[in-house]
Amino acid sequence: GSSLLTGPEGLMAKERENLKRLKCLRRYRQRYGVEALLHRQLKERRMLATDGAAQQAHTTRSSQRCLAFVDDVRCSNQSLPMTRHCLTHICQDTNQTLFKPCQGSEEMPCNKPVPVSLSEDPCCPLHLRLPPQMYVPEQVLAVPEELEAAPTDLYLSAAELQPTESLPLEFSD
Secondary structure, three states: OOHHHHHOOOHHHHHHHHHHHHHHHOOOOOOHHHHHHHHHHHHHHHHHHHHHHHHHHHHHHHOOOOOOOOEEEOOOEEEOOOOOOOOOOOOHHHOOOEEOOOOOOOOOOOEEEEEEOOOOOOOOOOOOOOOOOOOOOOOOOOHHHHHOOOOOHHOHHHHOOOOOOOOOOOOOO
């Protein structure tokens, strides 16, 4: 913009007004003086607060272990996000509603945690009950020997199918 002012011919009144507006728009949202200083201090405080919180959350998150005890020994697995138990022991948490223990079968009970789905009794892949087979293959029908030995004189050969003379085609309206 400053190079326009140094030209030998100068600027017309309309061009000077447009240049003035352009310069005003360039610094429209910039802060000056005390306002700029306070804004920079606020940004620094926010950065320190969020960096500290993120770092603290990262260290506590990485050190969280499952609270379940197996044979008087604490589980060493990492807990699931937003919980205090690992995937193996999540059903011990009475407040969670995302997992239910697999009911298993009569012969083999199972308490493996399974995500709750649309079914009333969720099961692990080992105890999943498959729906009955919907497709039943058809029985192959026996073909009588009379049809198998069809006469071959009913079929025309390739030579018989081709026309021997070319006839003009007539089209009617």
